[in-house]
Amino acid sequence: GQQVMQIPQYQHVQEGEDFTTYCNSSTTLSNIQWYKQRPGGHPVFLIQLVKSGEVKKQKRLTFQFGEAKKNSSLHITATQTTDVGTYFCAGPSNNNDMRFGAGTRLTVKP
Amino acid sequence: DVKVTQSSRYLVKRTGEKVFLECVQDMDHENMFWYRQDPGLGLRLIYFSYDVKMKEKGDIPEGYSVSREKKERFSLILESASTNQTSMYLCASSWAAGTTGNTIYFGEGSWLTVV
Numbered sequence: 001g002q003q004v005m006q007i008p009q010y011q012h013v014q015e016g017e018d019f020t021t022y023c024n025s026s027t028t029l030s031n032i033q034w035y036k037q038r039p040g041g042h043p044v045f046l047i048q049l050v051k052s053g054e055v056k057k058q059k060r061l062t063f064q065f066g067e068a069k070k071n072s073s074l075h076i077t078a079t080q081t082t083d084v085g086t087y088f089c090a091g092p093s094n095n096n097d098m099r100f101g102a103g104t105r106l107t108v109k110p
Numbered sequence: 111d112v113k114v115t116q117s118s119r120y121l122v123k124r125t126g127e128k129v130f131l132e133c134v135q136d137m138d139h140e141n142m143f144w145y146r147q148d149p150g151l152g153l154r155l156i157y158f159s160y161d162v163k164m165k166e167k168g169d170i171p172e173g174y175s176v177s178r179e180k181k182e183r184f185s186l187i188l189e190s191a192s193t194n195q196t197s198m199y200l201c202a203s204s205w206a207a208g209t210t211g212n213t214i215y216f217g218e219g220s221w222l223t224v225v
Contacts, residue, residue, distance in 0.1 A: 103153075
């Protein structure tokens with residue numbers, strides 16, 4: 001079945017450094033979504049990408065959807081301690097449910 | 111704001127007990143989901159439902175069942191709890207997903223410990 005793979009599993013950065021997490025699907029995706037889960041919290045929707053090659057920005061966060069619509073990335077410029085959490089990508093399966101990657105847990109050292 | 115409410119935040123149950131996890135959403139969403147979250151494994155789909163009385167198995171349905179008698183309520187049932195079901199359980203809901211997808215809204219999570 002459809003799988004969404006996400007790397008790295010963990011990333012520890014110094015405050016001010018950049019951070020990137022990558023998501024790859026075994027099949028072409030109609031869309032991809034990104035979520036953030038703060039420590040002790042629940043996942044919260046960040047953004048959805050639909051078009052091939054699409055790039056969207058939210059302040060210091062840049063989201064990309066690959067040309068083949070099988071991969072995506074989230075890049076954070078100049079991380080802050082408020083960026084701490086686990087970032088998940090998710091894509092629709094053939095059954096129209098959403099399948100999540102394993103997540104990338106980001107820690108930021110002040 | 112969409113609200114997904116899970117009835118219990120923390121539970122401790124004994125091996126072999128029957129466990130009910132209740133979830134209610136207030137946005138008239140068609141889709142409802144149950145995930146479990148374990149370190150290093152991300153969010154794994156147990157079951158989802160796209161309509162009342164309808165259910166579909168996710169990736170890890172073994173040992174679980176679900177019930178959706180009303181649109182706003184989706185229950186996860188552990189018929190005979192086992193220690194390997196100790197986990198955090200997340201309920202979620204969304205509008206019916208089309209090819210462009212729809213935002214998933216999560217509840218706060220239920221931490222279940224089986225002893």
